Amino acid sequence: MLPLSLGLLALLMLGSFDQVQRALKYVLLCLLAYAVAAVLAHPNWGAVARGSLVPHFEWTGRYTAGALSLLGTTVTSYVYVWQTIAHAERRPSRSRLHAGKKDAILGSFFAVAVFWFILIAMGATLGVHHLQANTAADAAEALRPLAGKFAGGLFAVGLLASALVALPVLIATTAYVTGAQLQRKRGLSVKVREAPVFYGTLVSAAVLGTGLALSGISPIRLLFIAGIIGGIATPIGLGLLLLVAGNHTLMRGRPVSRPLLVTGWIVTTSIAGLSVAFIAQQLTSVA
Secondary structure, three states, rough: OOOHHHHHHHHHHHHHHHHHHHHHHHHHHHHHHHHHHHHHHHOOOHHHHHHOOOOOOOOOOOHHHHHHHHHHOOOOHHHHHHHHHHHHOOOHHHHHHHHHHHHHHHHHHHHHHHHHHHHHHHHHHHHHOOOOOOOHHHHHHHHHHOOHHHHHHHHHHHHHHHHOOOOOOHHHHHHHHHHHHHHOOOOOOOOHHHOOHHHHHHHHHHHHHHHHOOOOHHHHHHHHHHHHHHHHHHHHHHHHHHHHHOOOOOOOOOOOHHHHHHHHHHHHHHHHHEEEEHHHHHHHHHO
């Protein structure tokens, strides 16, 4: 964990924004390992199709917590904040904004596909045999006897690639938001001496994350709880973002389209409803 943290810090502190983006794009190709691992896990594709196309919901605390954590991990504020940061760093022309929109749509499709393959691989092995994994390494190792050594190895490659993509985004976004709140200079293309608060936050976030990883606390449990917190907070940030995006004055005469706004409010309302259901269940169980 320590070498990984040091390597990522070196990339973020020494590389420009474009260099970081370029490196992450190449790492993304490694996520295709999840698709191969899912096929090697030999799932019941009929059950996969039914589970993917037919909605299913259970009014239980466990199910609601899992669904909220899932949404809080995928529809997290880091995703759309990072998109905003990318546009701010590149300052694209109006003609390039259309290409950026297509890139965002394609990226969302790719992310959903990768996550789908992860669910298939884990459901066809650990899920069918009712096994649990406390760490990402446990998950990859558990796949080996159930789906073969190649599936386990490929899943491990996918996990490493996921960390290499997610960690720089999480760390950098935290530093950007902190710099914005304190109204300090920020940006991966800015020299370290010119943005001490920004880079200090980068280092602090990396040190804190490394410390938690080495503390012995189950990282899967931490991620699950963080996902729930993110799921509860996401409707707030997403709602504010939609209010700004739909405001004609703030967007300088170029607000987002009405269909996109409607879709955004549907997503926001759905996650908010799930958050309320989770909180109500927790209060009921305590009472």
